[in-house]
Amino acid sequence: xxxxxxxxxxxxxxxxxxxxxxxxxxxxxxxxxxxxxxxxxxxxxxxxxxxxxxxxxxxxxxxxxxxxxxxxxxxxxxxxxxxxxxxxxxxxxxxxxxxxxxxxxxxxxxxxxxxxxxxxxx
Amino acid sequence: xxxxxxxxxxxxxxxxxxxxxxxxxxxxxxxxxxxxxxxxxxxxxxxxxxxxxxxxxxxxxxxxxxxxxxxxxxxxxxxxxxxxxxxxxxxxxxxxxxxxxxxxxxxxxxxxxxxxxxxxxxxxxxxxxxxxxxxxxxxxxxxxxxxxxxxxxxxxxxxxxxxxxxxxxxxxxxxxxxxxxxxxxxxxxxxxxxxxxxxxxxxxxxxxxxxxxxxxxxxxxxxxx
Numbered sequence: 082x083x084x085x086x087x088x089x090x091x092x093x094x095x096x097x098x099x100x101x102x103x104x105x106x107x108x109x110x111x112x113x114x115x116x117x118x119x120x121x122x123x124x125x126x127x128x129x130x131x132x133x134x135x136x137x138x139x140x141x142x143x144x145x146x147x148x149x150x151x152x153x154x155x156x157x158x159x160x161x162x163x164x165x166x167x168x169x170x171x172x173x174x175x176x177x178x179x180x181x182x183x184x185x186x187x188x189x190x191x192x193x194x195x196x197x198x199x200x201x202x203x
Numbered sequence: 204x205x206x207x208x209x210x211x212x213x214x215x216x217x218x219x220x221x222x223x224x225x226x227x228x229x230x231x232x233x234x235x236x237x238x239x240x241x242x243x244x245x246x247x248x249x250x251x252x253x254x255x256x257x258x259x260x261x262x263x264x265x266x267x268x269x270x271x272x273x274x275x276x277x278x279x280x281x282x283x284x285x286x287x288x289x290x291x292x293x294x295x296x297x298x299x300x301x302x303x304x305x306x307x308x309x310x311x312x313x314x315x316x317x318x319x320x321x322x323x324x325x326x327x328x329x330x331x332x333x334x335x336x337x338x339x340x341x342x343x344x345x346x347x348x349x350x351x352x353x354x355x356x357x358x359x360x361x362x363x364x365x366x367x368x369x370x371x372x373x374x375x376x377x378x379x380x381x382x383x384x385x386x387x388x389x390x391x392x393x394x395x396x397x398x399x400x401x402x403x404x405x406x407x408x409x410x411x412x413x414x415x416x417x418x419x420x421x422x423x424x425x426x427x428x
Contacts, residue, residue: 105295107257109308109355110285123298 082145087135090149095128098133126198133194204268204286204362207231207254207394211262213250223249224419227263233362234392236385236408240399241416247398248292248367250416254396255365256290257282285312288361292368292398294348296340302352303329304340308359326354330380345372353381363394370404382408 102123106116119127143161150157152166160183167176212275213229224246231237231254239247252258253265258270267283275283288308297304303355305326306319314322327333332350335384349372356364369379385395385408397408405413415422 085327100297102297104257105291107284108255108291109311109359110281110288111311112281115311118296 082142082149083135083139086138089129090134090162091128094131095122098124098127129194129198133191136190137187168190205233205282206266206268207287207363208266209250209254209255209260210264210266212250212253212260212265214253214258214260222299224253224260226421227253227415227421227423229254229424231299231363231394231396233394234389235411236389236397237412237414238397238399238405238408238410239414240402240405241323242400245416246419247400247416249419251289251365251367251396251398253425255287255290255363256284268378285359287364287365288356288359288363289365289368290352290356290369294352296343296351298335299340301332301335301340301351302337303341304308304354304362305358312359323354323358328357329384330354330377343409346374346377349373350377350381357384357388361393362389363396365396368406369396369397370399370401378404 098120102124103116106119111119141161143165146152146157146159146162147165150159150162152158152162158166164176164179164183165181167173186199207232208228210228212224213222215222227250229250239250249258252401253260256265256267258383259273270279272280272283297307302320302323302408305323306314306316309319309322312314324333324336327336330350330353332347332354335347340348343351349369352365353369356366369381373381385397389395397410399405409427411427413423413427417423
């Protein structure tokens with residue numbers, strides 16, 4: 082369900098990079114492989130942002146997880162559906178705790194992606 | 204590699220109904236400076252991109268030393284391509300430092316980093332911009348970016364150097380510096396093709412050939428001695 086979002090944002094990023102850096106690669110005498118590496122190097126930050134956005138959407142998704150997964154205990158129950166179920170049952174404490182864990186996971190992943198994006202040197 | 208000839212070239216962009224270039228035949232020779240002069244939108248850049256083997260013409264042939272370039276094998280094309288460099292009007296700057304940008308072309312040709320940096324520093328010294336060596340290239344001004352993209356082409360020592368509007372963002376002293384370098388390169392038996400829309404600079408460059416283009420057609424070709 083999140084694939085169309087990744088494709089549309091990544092396509093836009095790659096389209097601009099391919100136009101500018103693809104032509105530049107030809108002018109400087111790069112091989113096809115070198116051209117591809119250059120395009121990926123120049124667009125990786127944008128691509129990473131696109132994946133982060135898609136991941137954030139996916140991890141916080143409730144409707145799709147409920148509709149497709151069905152919220153079956155020990156089988157298709159995920160954090161978001163467990164939180165929703167907990168709230169409807171009046172188990173606010175455990176739901177709040179799960180919510181906090183979800184936020185922490187997102188923060189940790191965002192920090193890791195940030196470190197990766199800074200760490201990759203051209 | 205001594206000569207690039209264009210024979211009866213026609214070109215149009217996919218969105219366009221009219222020809223951007225129509226029936227263009229011209230030769231570019233080693234050891235000569237050729238200026239392509241024309242107003243904005245006259246087809247200078249397209250002509251330069253076809254002659255520098257970036258664009259494939261829709262009709263007509265491009266010969267490099269009597270070999271039809273677009274019918275060659277990929278490996279042969281690459282060998283020829285690496286002897287030609289094209290500098291965009293709007294500088295294309297890569298992520299990284301100034302030195303990373305300048306050595307990129309050398310590195311993809313397999314030169315080791317130390318030798319590449321040494322060569323890049325020579326060019327930067329000649330252009331008097333060695334103070335920005337380790338600066339982030341994406342933070343440079345338009346003029347500095349233009350000089351960097353020129354330096355990146357010069358360091359490759361191409362047999363044919365195509366430069367699209369090289370002086371558009373440069374101050375007077377840098378313009379003169381670049382003109383001096385181009386004249387020095389010409390003496391090394393390299394071909395230089397420059398596109399311009401300012402006629403005032405023609406005299407300063409003192410080219411061997413002046414090609415005037417309008418509405419995608421060559422209006423005149425003047426040869427100076």
